Amino acid sequence: MSRTPPLSRTTPAPTVDVPPLLVTADEALLAELLPLTAAADVTPTIARDPLAALTTWGRAPVVLVGPDLAEVLAGLGPEKRPRTYVVTLRHAPHELYRTALTLGAEQVIDVHGSAGWLVELLADLTEHRTDRGRVIGVIGGSGGAGATTLACALGQWAARSGPSVVIDCDPQGPGLDRILGVERQDGFRWDALCQTTGRLSARALREALPRRGDLGVLSWYVDGRVQTLQAFAVREALSAARRGHRIVVVDLPRSTDPLIDEVASRCDELLVATSASVVGVAGAARMRARFSDHASPGVVLRGEGFAAADVQRAVGLPVVAQMRDQRGLGEAVDLGLGPMRSARGPLARAVARILGDDAPVASAEAAAS
Numbered sequence: 001m002s003r004t005p006p007l008s009r010t011t012p013a014p015t016v017d018v019p020p021l022l023v024t025a026d027e028a029l030l031a032e033l034l035p036l037t038a039a040a041d042v043t044p045t046i047a048r049d050p051l052a053a054l055t056t057w058g059r060a061p062v063v064l065v066g067p068d069l070a071e072v073l074a075g076l077g078p079e080k081r082p083r084t085y086v087v088t089l090r091h092a093p094h095e096l097y098r099t100a101l102t103l104g105a106e107q108v109i110d111v112h113g114s115a116g117w118l119v120e121l122l123a124d125l126t127e128h129r130t131d132r133g134r135v136i137g138v139i140g141g142s143g144g145a146g147a148t149t150l151a152c153a154l155g156q157w158a159a160r161s162g163p164s165v166v167i168d169c170d171p172q173g174p175g176l177d178r179i180l181g182v183e184r185q186d187g188f189r190w191d192a193l194c195q196t197t198g199r200l201s202a203r204a205l206r207e208a209l210p211r212r213g214d215l216g217v218l219s220w221y222v223d224g225r226v227q228t229l230q231a232f233a234v235r236e237a238l239s240a241a242r243r244g245h246r247i248v249v250v251d252l253p254r255s256t257d258p259l260i261d262e263v264a265s266r267c268d269e270l271l272v273a274t275s276a277s278v279v280g281v282a283g284a285a286r287m288r289a290r291f292s293d294h295a296s297p298g299v300v301l302r303g304e305g306f307a308a309a310d311v312q313r314a315v316g317l318p319v320v321a322q323m324r325d326q327r328g329l330g331e332a333v334d335l336g337l338g339p340m341r342s343a344r345g346p347l348a349r350a351v352a353r354i355l356g357d358d359a360p361v362a363s364a365e366a367a368a369s
Contacts, residue, residue, distance in 0.1 A: 020044045020122060023053040023073060024066025029089055032111050033064065033118075040122035050076055057081070061125050064118075067092070070099045080104035087111050087118075120201035124243060133242040136354075137267030138300075139252040141274030142283030146302050149329065149339045150273045150351070151251040152179050156340035157351045158247035159215035163206065165245045167237065168219040169263060170253035171227040177210055177219040181336025185210035189221050193233045200236040202244025212338075216245070231259055238266055247355070256290075269296045271354070272317065276303035284315045300350065321350040 022033055025048040037044050045060065047053035050073040057063065063084040065073060070086050086092075086100040086108045100108050111118070136154060140147035148170075155166035168176040171190070177183040187210035193200070209216035218237060220227055241248045250267060252260055264270055272287045274280040284299055291297055298320040301311055308319040323346035332341040339347060 018045070018056055018059045018061070020062040020064065020125060021047060021053060021056055021060035022064050022066075023047045023050065023069050024064075024087075025049070026066045026068045029066045029068075029087065029111070032089060033087065036111075036115055036118050037122055039119045040125070042122050042125055054078060062121060065103065065105065067096055070096065070103060070105075074099050074103040078103075082106070085109050120204060123203045124201050133245045133248050135238070135242055135248040135250065135267045135269075137250045137252050137264050137270045139264070139270065139272055139287060140254050140283075141272045141287050141299070142280045143254075145273045145275050145280060145283070147273040148173055148176065148179065148251050149347075150271070150300060151249045152176055153339045153347050153351045154249045154354065155215050155217075155247070156180070156338050157348070157357070158249070158355060159213055161357070162246040163214050163216070163244065164247040164249070165206075165209065165216040165218065165241050166249045166251065167241060168217070168251050169229060169234070169260065170251060171220050171229070173251065173253065175219050176251060177217045179333055180212060180215070180217055180338045182210040182212055182217050183219075187211070187217075189219055190227065190229065190233070191221050193218075193237055194230040200240040202240045205237065205240040206244045229259055231262075234259065234263060238263065254287075261290075264291055264294065267294075269298065270294050271298055271300050271320065272315075273300045273302065276301050276305035276311065276322070281306065281311055281314050284311070284317070288315055288317050300354070321353045323347060323350040 019042055020037070022030065022044045024030060030046065045056055050069050053073060054076065057078050058081060061083065063081070064087045065084065067086065067088050081104065084103065084105045086096065086103070086105045088096065088108060089111055092108050097108055109118070138147050138151040138154070151166055155164050158164035166176050166180070175183065188208040206216060209218055211217065218241075238248070238250070250263060252264060270291055272284050274284040288297065297317050299311060299315055299317050301308060301319050301322040302325065304322070304324060308322045312319050326339070326345050326347040328341065329339055329347070332339060340351070342348065
C-alpha cells in the first residue's frame with residue numbers, strides 16, 4: 001500500500017528559480033494536487049506527457065509523478081534525482097513500487113493521507129533564500145556574563161533588516177519571551193514542539209511563534225515543571241529556523257550536555273559572552289577548551305577591566321566586541337522593550353559590530369545628536 005512519508009526525514013528543497021513539476025494526465029489526481037499547490041502559494045508546471053516532463057526534470061525542486069505516467073516515464077530512463085515522489089489516490093499495486101524504484105522516486109505517497117505534508121513541502125519552496133540563514137550561538141563564559149541579554153539584543157537588531165528568531169535552549173533560564181516582552185502572546189513554545197514528530201516547515205515555525213515585528217521567539221512556558229529539550233525537536237526547529245529566517249540566534253546554557261554541544265556545532269558562529277574579570281576570563285578559557293573544534297568561535301567582552309588584546313591572548317580566541325555596561329538595561333526589560341531600547345549605546349554598537357552592520361548605529365546617533 002502507499003504510505004504517509006516519515007515527515008522528519010524529508011530533505012529540504014534547494015533554492016531554485018523554477019516551479020515544482022507535476023507529471024500526470026489524470027484529471028482526478030490533478031484535482032487533488034492543484035489545491036495543495038495553491039495552499040502552498042506555488043504554481044507548478046504540469047506535464048501531461050512523459051517527454052514534456054524531461055524538459056524541466058533535472059531543474060524542478062520537487063517532482064510528483066502520477067501512476068498513469070510513471071511506467072512510461074521510467075522507461076525513458078531520466079536521470080535519478082532527489083525529491084521525486086510517485087503520488088496516488090488509491091491502493092498502490094506492488095508493480096507501482098517497482099516502477100517507483102526504477103524511476104528513482106524516494107517514496108510512493110498517498111495524497112489523501114499526506115496532504116498536510118505535501119503543502120509544507122511545497123510551501124518551503126517559496127521561502128528559500130539564495131543564502132541560508134546565519135546561525136549564531138551565544139553561551140556564557142561564566143555566570144552573570146550577560147549571554148541571554150546579548151542573544152536577545154542580537155535578535156532585536158537583526159530583525160530591523162528582516163525575519164529573525166531567537167531560540168532559547170536553556171529551560172532553567174529567565175525565558176527569552178519574558179525578556180523580549182512577548183510572554184503573554186499566544187504561540188508555540190518548546191512544550192508543543194517536543195510533542196511533535198513530523199517534519200517542521202520553515203513557514204509553519206515562523207507563523208506559529210510569538211513575535212514582535214520581524215523577531216520570533218522560541219522559548220518555554222513558565223509553569224514550575226522540570227523541562228528538557230528533545231533532540232529531534234531541536235534539530236527540526238533549528239533546521240526550519242535556518243530556512244525561514246535571515247538571522248537565527250541560539251541562547252545556549254553553560255551546562256555540559258551532548259545535545260547542547262551538538263547544537264553549538266550546528267551554529268555558524270559561537271560567541272562566548274564573558275565579563276572582563278579574572279573569573280570571566282577563566283570561564284571563557286574553559287569554554288574555548290570545550291568547543292576547541294568549532295570553526296568560528298569568538299569572545300564578547302563586557303566591561304573594561306582588561307584590554308581586549310590581553311583577553312585574546314589569555315583565552316586564545318578573538319575578541320569580536322567589547323562593551324561597557326548599558327545603563328537602563330533592567331528598566332528596558334521590565335517595560336517589555338527588550339535590551340535594545342534604542343540604536344544608541346554600548347550594547348547597540350557591540351551587536352551591530354558582530355552582525356557587520358555598523359552604519360545604522362552611526363546614522364542613528366547622528367540623527368539623535
